[in-house]
Amino acid sequence: MSGLGSDAARRLRSNPAAVFALYVMFAMVALALLGPWLNPNSIEALDWLHVAARPGMQSAHWFGTDRLGRDLFVRTLAGARVSLSVGLVASVCSLVVGLSYGAIAGYSGGRTDHLMMRILEILSGLPLIFFVILLTVVFGRSEYLLFFSIGAVGWLTMARIVRGQTMSIRRREFIEAAVASGASAGRIIVKHVIPNVIGPVIVYATLSVPQIILFESFLSFLGLGIQEPHASLGTLIAEGAGEMESAPWILLVPGGFLALLLLCLNIFGDGLRDALDVKEG
Amino acid sequence: MTPTLSIEDLSVSFSQRDASLEAVQRVSLAIAPAECVGIIGESGSGKTQVFMAAMGLLASNALARGSIRFEGGELLHADAAALNRVRGSKLTMIFQDPMTSLAPHLCIGTQLAEVLVCHSGLSWRDAWSSAGRMLERVRVPDPKRRLHQYPHELSGGMRQRVVIGMSLMCEPRLVIADEPTTALDVTIQAQLIELLRIMRGEFGMALVLISHDLGVVAGLADRILVMYAGRIVECASAQELFRHARHPYTAEMLKCIPRLSGPRLARLPTIAGQPPRPGELLEGCAFAPRCPLAQDRCRTERPLLSNAGDSSVACHFPLPR
Amino acid sequence: MNDALLRVRNLSVDFGGHAALSDVSFELYAGETLGLVGESGSGKSTLARAILRLLRAAHGSVEWFGQDLLTCAAPVLRALRRDLQIVFQDPLASLNPRMTVGDTIAEPLRIFEPGLNGHARQLRVAAMLERVGLTPAMAARYPHEFSGGQCQRIGIARAMILSPKLLICDEPVSSLDMSIQGQIVNLLLDLQRDAGTAMLFISHNLAVVRHLSHRVLVMYSGRLVEIAAPDALFASSVHPYTKALLAAVPASVPAAGHAAAPAALVERFAAAPPASGCAFRDRCPYAVAVCETTVPPLAEVVAGHWVACHRSHEALIPLSFPP
Numbered sequence: 001m002s003g004l005g006s007d008a009a010r011r012l013r014s015n016p017a018a019v020f021a022l023y024v025m026f027a028m029v030a031l032a033l034l035g036p037w038l039n040p041n042s043i044e045a046l047d048w049l050h051v052a053a054r055p056g057m058q059s060a061h062w063f064g065t066d067r068l069g070r071d072l073f074v075r076t077l078a079g080a081r082v083s084l085s086v087g088l089v090a091s092v093c094s095l096v097v098g099l100s101y102g103a104i105a106g107y108s109g110g111r112t113d114h115l116m117m118r119i120l121e122i123l124s125g126l127p128l129i130f131f132v133i134l135l136t137v138v139f140g141r142s143e144y145l146l147f148f149s150i151g152a153v154g155w156l157t158m159a160r161i162v163r164g165q166t167m168s169i170r171r172r173e174f175i176e177a178a179v180a181s182g183a184s185a186g187r188i189i190v191k192h193v194i195p196n197v198i199g200p201v202i203v204y205a206t207l208s209v210p211q212i213i214l215f216e217s218f219l220s221f222l223g224l225g226i227q228e229p230h231a232s233l234g235t236l237i238a239e240g241a242g243e244m245e246s247a248p249w250i251l252l253v254p255g256g257f258l259a260l261l262l263l264c265l266n267i268f269g270d271g272l273r274d275a276l277d278v279k280e281g
Numbered sequence: 282m283t284p285t286l287s288i289e290d291l292s293v294s295f296s297q298r299d300a301s302l303e304a305v306q307r308v309s310l311a312i313a314p315a316e317c318v319g320i321i322g323e324s325g326s327g328k329t330q331v332f333m334a335a336m337g338l339l340a341s342n343a344l345a346r347g348s349i350r351f352e353g354g355e356l357l358h359a360d361a362a363a364l365n366r367v368r369g370s371k372l373t374m375i376f377q378d379p380m381t382s383l384a385p386h387l388c389i390g391t392q393l394a395e396v397l398v399c400h401s402g403l404s405w406r407d408a409w410s411s412a413g414r415m416l417e418r419v420r421v422p423d424p425k426r427r428l429h430q431y432p433h434e435l436s437g438g439m440r441q442r443v444v445i446g447m448s449l450m451c452e453p454r455l456v457i458a459d460e461p462t463t464a465l466d467v468t469i470q471a472q473l474i475e476l477l478r479i480m481r482g483e484f485g486m487a488l489v490l491i492s493h494d495l496g497v498v499a500g501l502a503d504r505i506l507v508m509y510a511g512r513i514v515e516c517a518s519a520q521e522l523f524r525h526a527r528h529p530y531t532a533e534m535l536k537c538i539p540r541l542s543g544p545r546l547a548r549l550p551t552i553a554g555q556p557p558r559p560g561e562l563l564e565g566c567a568f569a570p571r572c573p574l575a576q577d578r579c580r581t582e583r584p585l586l587s588n589a590g591d592s593s594v595a596c597h598f599p600l601p602r
Numbered sequence: 603m604n605d606a607l608l609r610v611r612n613l614s615v616d617f618g619g620h621a622a623l624s625d626v627s628f629e630l631y632a633g634e635t636l637g638l639v640g641e642s643g644s645g646k647s648t649l650a651r652a653i654l655r656l657l658r659a660a661h662g663s664v665e666w667f668g669q670d671l672l673t674c675a676a677p678v679l680r681a682l683r684r685d686l687q688i689v690f691q692d693p694l695a696s697l698n699p700r701m702t703v704g705d706t707i708a709e710p711l712r713i714f715e716p717g718l719n720g721h722a723r724q725l726r727v728a729a730m731l732e733r734v735g736l737t738p739a740m741a742a743r744y745p746h747e748f749s750g751g752q753c754q755r756i757g758i759a760r761a762m763i764l765s766p767k768l769l770i771c772d773e774p775v776s777s778l779d780m781s782i783q784g785q786i787v788n789l790l791l792d793l794q795r796d797a798g799t800a801m802l803f804i805s806h807n808l809a810v811v812r813h814l815s816h817r818v819l820v821m822y823s824g825r826l827v828e829i830a831a832p833d834a835l836f837a838s839s840v841h842p843y844t845k846a847l848l849a850a851v852p853a854s855v856p857a858a859g860h861a862a863a864p865a866a867l868v869e870r871f872a873a874a875p876p877a878s879g880c881a882f883r884d885r886c887p888y889a890v891a892v893c894e895t896t897v898p899p900l901a902e903v904v905a906g907h908w909v910a911c912h913r914s915h916e917a918l919i920p921l922s923f924p925p
Contacts, residue, residue: 172695173690173695173696174695174697174698176656176690177757178698178709179656180656180683181683181687181709181713182683182710182713182714183680184713187713191698191701192701195698195701196699323779323780324750466641467641467806468847468850471850493779493780496851534780534781537781537783539807539809539812540809541812541836541848541851545812545813545832545833547791548784548791549788549813551783551784551788552781552782553785555749555751555782556779558749
């Protein structure tokens with residue numbers, strides 16, 4: 001993006017925790033993507049011979065099986081694929097929508113900003129679960145609905161952050177210079193405002209992915225999201241919760257995977273914030 | 282007589298990423314008691330860093346070598362306790378922007394009194410009345426009332442008077458003024474310089490006046506040091522410097538000052554090129570790329586400060602008297 | 603006599619109750635360099651921004667080629683900006699830290715000459731960089747890699763690339779080293795001469811303004827107090843504030859022991875000026891009763907020499923230095 005981006009990259013590289021977290025995340029994503037090739041078991045196949053089997057590298061099922069005999073390794077990785085894709089798509093959507101909304105509101109100021117913020121506040125005040133349930137009732141369950149409802153939440157805080165950042169740079173001299181050069185408001189927002197607020201925004205986006213994944217898990221846990229036989233980490237955890245006493249690995253495998261993923265995302269996000277935080281120039 | 286401040290072979294470098302920036306290179310100077318020394322330099326000259334080193338205010342990535350002695354006691358590498366015995370009371374500093382050097386949430390009286398309470402152990406009541414007296418001495422009108430006011434209620438010039446007052450509360454031996462009038466209007470500048478002159482007369486302390494503006498320093502300094510790219514390039518009495526500058530940089534700088542009298546010029550005088558960025562390493566004389574009199578020797582061999590009477594100049598071909 | 607290029611009438615700007623500019627009126631002619639001097643609080647930067655509608659004026663008009671810049675429609679104003687450019691005081695802050703220098707200079711081309719293809723644009727930017735004393739290779743670098751003087755050259759390149767009819771310079775050299783101030787001023791003069799641009803040069807440095815202006819405006823506390831040609835202003839100023847300003851400038855050739863004599867001006871305690879009458883009256887040694895009640899109007903005392911002082915018709919004794 002700029003000479004400053006490479007500066008930040010260097011600082012990030014010198015942060016061992018963040019780098020380690022990044023590698024672990026890559027490994028987890030690679031595992032999730034390559035899973036089907038590593039283990040031929042299908043996510044639906046029921047192995048009646050090995051119901052609720054313990055995990056073991058020698059057995060056919062590395063991470064054990066669940067109450068129905070389905071292989072946990074494959075299911076966990078499939079669930080991870082779903083959770084990650086939800087996290088990615090939803091955070092990109094909320095980034096795009098929140099960035100545009102916040103930048104326009106922050107730059108315009110005055111009545112436009114006032115109106116846009118009131119709309120934002122009203123939307124923030126709506127009880128989200130209620131909304132999601134309503135939509136599920138109307139449109140039926142689907143993955144697209146899931147993405148939409150999560151995205152519908154994520155952009156609100158993003159817009160607030162972007163608006164705040166925009167307002168703090170609106171009065172800076174290079175923005176005045178752009179106005180004086182005859183640039184239109186649209187051009188200023190795209191070429192001058194957004195590149196200069198993107199730092200904190202990216203950090204927030206990174207740190208909000210865990211929240212999104214958790215929210216999806218929550219919705220799925222409630223039965224509003226991913227449905228059988230597909231799995232997400234959330235649904236797997238829901239199943240595992242029921243078997244905690246007798247077959248704890250059914251909970252621990254997807255739970256552990258999720259916890260590790262969220263931990264790495266948080267560490268990486270913190271490292272990113274530190275790397276981008278140093279005052280440029 | 283022991284000099285009040287004696288700096289020997291001071292070098293300050295800042296470590297950044299893979300390189301280290303040399304901001305000050307082997308500077309030595311001595312300030313006699315009650316003497317006023319002007320330090321002239323532009324950006325990258327290192328003039329501020331020399332005295333930040335003396336005050337122990339260098340940034341955390343700074344590395345200082347050499348020796349700085351204040352009234353015989355070593356300051357460089359002294360611990361915080363030793364520094365605090367001297368800083369703020371006997372060795373004080375005035376900064377450029379009074380708005381940021383005064384605490385916005387404390388009234389003026391408190392800030393002045395605090396100096397005495399901390400350093401001289403006076404009671405608040407005694408310190409408060411001393412504060413009122415100091416405001417009178419720095420010519421702030423209606424001092425009793427002003428003690429209760431806050432910095433934002435004062436004009437820039439008045440704030441700077443308060444700052445000067447704070448620096449004088451404990452009757453220092455040396456006051457370092459770093460660009461004290463740069464942030465002020467020109468109609469106020471002259472009055473602040475006049476105040477410094479009067480204070481010097483009344484308190485008898487030594488004064489270091491750091492500035493980029495020769496005119497500001499002209500009226501007050503006994504002796505002037507000119508710095509360029511981390512080194513001292515000329516040192517002479519104020520009379521000598523303005524009449525017969527020996528270093529080409531000083532001479533060119535004097536020509537650059539736009540005149541209010543004399544013929545109007547179509548083009549302003551200037552020195553070609555720009556001052557080296559802080560830490561830029563140069564072979565030979567740092568000023569050679571810009572010097573109208575530079576010769577081959579200047580580009581390869583760095584000139585050392587050599588004495589000629591009471592003045593010294595670091596140049597292979599100093600201007601004749 | 604040229605027709606005025608820019609005609610400012612009764613321009614006033616209010617910052618939450620405090621009048622930053624009050625009733626400022628003047629004209630600027632084609633190809634002329636108009637110097638504007640004043641200290642902090644004089645309103646000179648506010649004036650620059652108000653003329654370009656970078657901030658909102660409370661009332662007044664700015665006539666430019668038959669349009670009032672303050673009330674014309676936004677698209678009309680944007681189109682007119684091609685010929686109205688500004689160079690700012692803080693060179694680094696006026697450049698977008700995330701844009702290369704080349705893109706910054708090319709922006710006016712992108713806005714006003716969209717038909718230009720990338721290659722042609724690059725050539726124009728390269729030519730402009732050379733014109734301001736930099737090298738074309740610098741186009742790919744970022745502002746933080748340059749010194750203050752170089753950043754200012756970049757700002758000037760951006761402002762002049764379309765050869766505007768008016769260039770406003772808001773303290774363009776105040777934050778630069780003395781040895782290079784002259785370089786930037788000379789560069790501005792060269793570019794101005796080549797393009798025939800009129801210039802409004804704002805500065806607190808009287809000596810610089812003296813050398814390059816055809817006429818000088820002096821501002822105090824949001825109002826114009828004196829307008830004159832440089833020789834008249836510097837040799838025989840009339841307004842007490844101008845006299846004090848001239849007296850305060852350090853001596854033309856610094857001589858040891860001769861500090862600039864402090865102006866015989868009362869230094870104001872608080873930052874706010876008096877509420878009624880002439881804003882200068884609490885510091886003016888010549889103030890009389892009428893100064894307290896009425897704001898003095900700007901009146902022509904001699905052809906081309908305007909002063910806003912109730913006592914301008916009297917031959918006032920020049921301010922004397924205190925003992």
